[in-house]
Amino acid sequence: MGIGVAFFTEAVGAGPRKDMDILGLGMADGAELRVHPTGKAVVRLSCQTQGQGHETTFAQLVAEEIGIPPADIEVVHGDTDNTPFGLGTFGSRSTPVSGGAAVMVARKVRDKARIIASGMLEVSVADLEWQKGSFHVKGDPTKSVTIQDIAMRAHGGGDLPEGLEGGLEAQVCYNPANLTYPNGAYICVVDIDPGTAKVTVRRFIAVDDCGTRINPMIIEGQVHGGLTDGVGMALMEMIAFDEDGNCLGASLMDYLIPTALEVPDWETGFTVTPSPHHPIGAKGVGESATVGSPPAIVNAVVDALKPFGVRHADMPLTPSRVWDAMQGRPTPSF
Amino acid sequence: MTAAEDRKAQVFEDNDHKPVGHGRMLRKEDPRFLRGKGHYVDDVQLPGMLHLAILRSPVAHARIVNIDTTAAEAHPKVKAVVTGAALAEQGLAWMPTLSNDVQAVLATDKVRFQGQEVAFVVAEDRYAARDALELIDVEYDILDPVIDARHALDPSAPVIRDDLEGKTNNHCFDWETGDKAATDAVFAAAPVVVVQDMVYPRVHPAPMETCGAVADYERIDGKLTLWSTTQAPHAHRTLYAIVAGLPEHKIRVISPDIGGGFGGKVPIYPGYVCAIVASIVTGKPVKWMEDRSENLISTGFARDYVMRGEIAATTEGKILAIRTDVLADHGAFNAAATPVKYPAGFFGVFTGSYDIEAAFCKVTAVYTNKAPGGVAYACSIRITEAVYLVERLVNCLADELEMDPTELRIKNFIQPEQFPYTTKTGWVYDSGNYEPTMREAMRIAEYDELRVSRPRGARAAS
Numbered sequence: 001m002g003i004g005v006a007f008f009t010e011a012v013g014a015g016p017r018k019d020m021d022i023l024g025l026g027m028a029d030g031a032e033l034r035v036h037p038t039g040k041a042v043v044r045l046s047c048q049t050q051g052q053g054h055e056t057t058f059a060q061l062v063a064e065e066i067g068i069p070p071a072d073i074e075v076v077h078g079d080t081d082n083t084p085f086g087l088g089t090f091g092s093r094s095t096p097v098s099g100g101a102a103v104m105v106a107r108k109v110r111d112k113a114r115i116i117a118s119g120m121l122e123v124s125v126a127d128l129e130w131q132k133g134s135f136h137v138k139g140d141p142t143k144s145v146t147i148q149d150i151a152m153r154a155h156g157g158g159d160l161p162e163g164l165e166g167g168l169e170a171q172v173c174y175n176p177a178n179l180t181y182p183n184g185a186y187i188c189v190v191d192i193d194p195g196t197a198k199v200t201v202r203r204f205i206a207v208d209d210c211g212t213r214i215n216p217m218i219i220e221g222q223v224h225g226g227l228t229d230g231v232g233m234a235l236m237e238m239i240a241f242d243e244d245g246n247c248l249g250a251s252l253m254d255y256l257i258p259t260a261l262e263v264p265d266w267e268t269g270f271t272v273t274p275s276p277h278h279p280i281g282a283k284g285v286g287e288s289a290t291v292g293s294p295p296a297i298v299n300a301v302v303d304a305l306k307p308f309g310v311r312h313a314d315m316p317l318t319p320s321r322v323w324d325a326m327q328g329r330p331t332p333s334f
Numbered sequence: 335m336t337a338a339e340d341r342k343a344q345v346f347e348d349n350d351h352k353p354v355g356h357g358r359m360l361r362k363e364d365p366r367f368l369r370g371k372g373h374y375v376d377d378v379q380l381p382g383m384l385h386l387a388i389l390r391s392p393v394a395h396a397r398i399v400n401i402d403t404t405a406a407e408a409h410p411k412v413k414a415v416v417t418g419a420a421l422a423e424q425g426l427a428w429m430p431t432l433s434n435d436v437q438a439v440l441a442t443d444k445v446r447f448q449g450q451e452v453a454f455v456v457a458e459d460r461y462a463a464r465d466a467l468e469l470i471d472v473e474y475d476i477l478d479p480v481i482d483a484r485h486a487l488d489p490s491a492p493v494i495r496d497d498l499e500g501k502t503n504n505h506c507f508d509w510e511t512g513d514k515a516a517t518d519a520v521f522a523a524a525p526v527v528v529v530q531d532m533v534y535p536r537v538h539p540a541p542m543e544t545c546g547a548v549a550d551y552e553r554i555d556g557k558l559t560l561w562s563t564t565q566a567p568h569a570h571r572t573l574y575a576i577v578a579g580l581p582e583h584k585i586r587v588i589s590p591d592i593g594g595g596f597g598g599k600v601p602i603y604p605g606y607v608c609a610i611v612a613s614i615v616t617g618k619p620v621k622w623m624e625d626r627s628e629n630l631i632s633t634g635f636a637r638d639y640v641m642r643g644e645i646a647a648t649t650e651g652k653i654l655a656i657r658t659d660v661l662a663d664h665g666a667f668n669a670a671a672t673p674v675k676y677p678a679g680f681f682g683v684f685t686g687s688y689d690i691e692a693a694f695c696k697v698t699a700v701y702t703n704k705a706p707g708g709v710a711y712a713c714s715i716r717i718t719e720a721v722y723l724v725e726r727l728v729n730c731l732a733d734e735l736e737m738d739p740t741e742l743r744i745k746n747f748i749q750p751e752q753f754p755y756t757t758k759t760g761w762v763y764d765s766g767n768y769e770p771t772m773r774e775a776m777r778i779a780e781y782d783e784l785r786v787s788r789p790r791g792a793r794a795a796s
Binding site (some may be wrong): 001002003004005006007008010011012014019020021022023024025027046048049050053055056059060061063064065068069070071075077080081083085086087088089090091092101132133141154157178179180181183184185187188189196203205207209211212213214215216217218220226229232233237238239240241242243244245246247249250251252255257267269270271273274275276277279284286287290291292294295296298299300302303306311312314315316331 | 361531569585672673
């Protein structure tokens with residue numbers, strides 16, 4: 001049995017554009033939000049989901065700001081003809097950068113909604129108070145208009161405050177002030193079969209701090225997936241080559257990836273330290289677990305092998321490599 | 335708080351109780367996926383669509399002597415066979431990579447890794463396209479390959495990138511960060527120094543959905559629609575405009591449902607470009623989908639860092655400095671998807687979560703006869719390697735000092751009042767409160783009891 005500990009700090013959400021570009025394209029992202037007359041909305045993003053639930057997370061980000069239920073917000077992405085420009089989804093940058101864009105565009109729409117509401121309630125904008133989903137007159141909650149009422153007025157035949165265009169929509173390009181720095185503490189417990197040198201992950205505790213949490217279920221899903229990846233890298237996965245340059249990992253029979261059978265029940269927890277510069281204090285979490293778990297697992301294996309005088313062994317810690325380490329043989333170079 | 339406690343604290347039965355804003359709610363996209371109604375690139379079917387298959391190099395390093403395509407062209411269902419020589423006539427045999435290198439779309443002079451794209455066939459169906467690949471006869475003059483990055487810079491190593499003018503070795507780039515003199519001075523005076531060599535091996539994102547594209551070039555209005563497995567549709571469109579000389583407003587990149595990316599769908603692969611060329615040549619929509627083996631041998635790998643880490647500390651366990659020397663294997667072309675100013679990605683965060691006096695890192699990147707890539711697989715742009723390095727080093731130090739690894743970490747954490755904290759390699763950490771996070775993990779693990787329960791002594795590894 002061995003116990004391994006790791007504590008990671010990541011830097012995710014590239015830009016800002018002045019420091020970061022890919023072939024001259026600055027690392028910022030756009031968002032466009034349109035509220036339809038009946039108060040349903042469509043938000044268009046430059047990033048692209050690959051399974052991590054953007055259609056939910058981004059609907060929730062906008063919902064939180066303008067009080068339209070997530071079910072009433074359509075998320076459009078992955079089509080250059082129908083979305084604003086931006087650098088896309090990689091390096092855990094969707095929430096830090098596109099998420100920032102979605103929040104800022106929703107706030108821009110809310111600012112316009114406030115002006116329309118002031119006309120509808122015949123008070124100045126300063127006398128209005130926002131309560132998620134509606135504006136009411138300060139001190140008189142009975143005098144209020146919902147975001148849906150405002151949307152209809154924005155597209156309707158009635159008067160709008162002077163100088164205001166019709167419609168309820170906005171567009172932004174969000175250039176992050178800095179990266180966000182999610183972090184976490186991981187503890188791994190492994191057992192090693194002394195007869196076969198097979199490593200089994202008995203327990204894995206992952207406490208992640210990704211700042212403000214938008215949808216905890218999606219975050220846990222990201223963490224579970226990343227931890228599984230980590231077990232793969234630490235114990236199973238390698239693209240190896242023979243001396244002639246033949247790839248020895250050219251099929252999933254040769255390149256082993258973990259399944260539910262190789263991983264324990266994940267024990268996850270969290271702390272919340274908001275990012276000071278992100279509009280809602282969120283930090284990217286897509287890669288946290290993949291980054292943090294391999295050293296925790298290797299540290300646990302090395303801890304278990306201490307009685308054999310082992311100080312280090314290289315990934316992937318397959319039974320043959322662990323057996324070699326137990327016999328005092330060095331890890332093969334490739 | 336644990337996730338289990340958090341779940342109990344929030345209503346989470348169905349979407350009738352969903353929050354208006356942040357909070358637990360079921361995913362809006364899942365009914366589509368669970369009912370088999372996801373729509374991926376391979377689900378795109380267009381009238382008259384042709385299919386493309388790629389002939390790949392069976393060897394890691396060889397000069398191409400001759401390619402005979404006559405038999406393949408005679409196949410009754412084949413519409414076109416294209417080689418590197420044909421692409422070269424259009425100036426399309428090479429394309430820029432995301433790291434300002436170039437990469438062969440189809441090999442013209444040499445093949446430089448096993449699985450490299452050599453020619454493609456466009457046929458009426460997928461099977462015919464695959465069959466016709468067998469009819470292409472390529473004569474190779476086999477060269478010695480460079481496989482072990484540790485020998486890539488040997489004077490006797492064959493030069494892989496002789497396509498680059500004046501290139502006489504396999505050096506890709508050098509990159510340094512931190513203060514070498516200050517770090518060396520701290521190390522020279524440090525009471526405890528621990529050195530550890532470690533390898534982060536080459537791994538692959540292996541997403542459930544492999545890479546692919548459907549290109550549809552409309553000759554009359556000159557509009558190209560490209561469905562492709564990309565995590566960055568806008569960046570790709572701009573690059574296609576630059577590479578292929580097509581006007582940007584005439585290109586539409588559609589990235590439908592994507593079956594996992596993990597960074598592996600950031601680069602532009604030769605297959606996407608081949609599909610575009612094939613559609614322009616034939617005037618028909620063309621689909622290319624790679625199989626699992628093609629995905630594993632040719633698309634963006636991750637890691638492949640050979641690292642020497644050194645950590646300096648006091649005998650009481652105050653970490654003073656970290657120093658590292660890295661040999662980075664970039665494969666045959668430097669196609670890492672990383673911001674231009676950061677050729678080694680964000681590896682500069684190798685100082686970890688600790689408040690130290692000095693740090694220095696040198697990365698030497700080399701070319702080898704392996705697939706290109708480098709930044710992929712959920713790595714936060716090389717932070718995976720950096721975190722592995724520092725967290726193994728800190729553990730080695732704990733072993734050396736016979737200290738508990740949590741105690742050593744807590745003793746060296748950057749303190750909450752130090753944020754924003756500028757590291758010795760220039761990263762401005764925006765926020766953090768590390769000790770409570772560490773203690774929460776210890777609480778859930780019942781760490782103290784766990785430590786005591788651990789059997790010790792010889793032959794107690796189980």
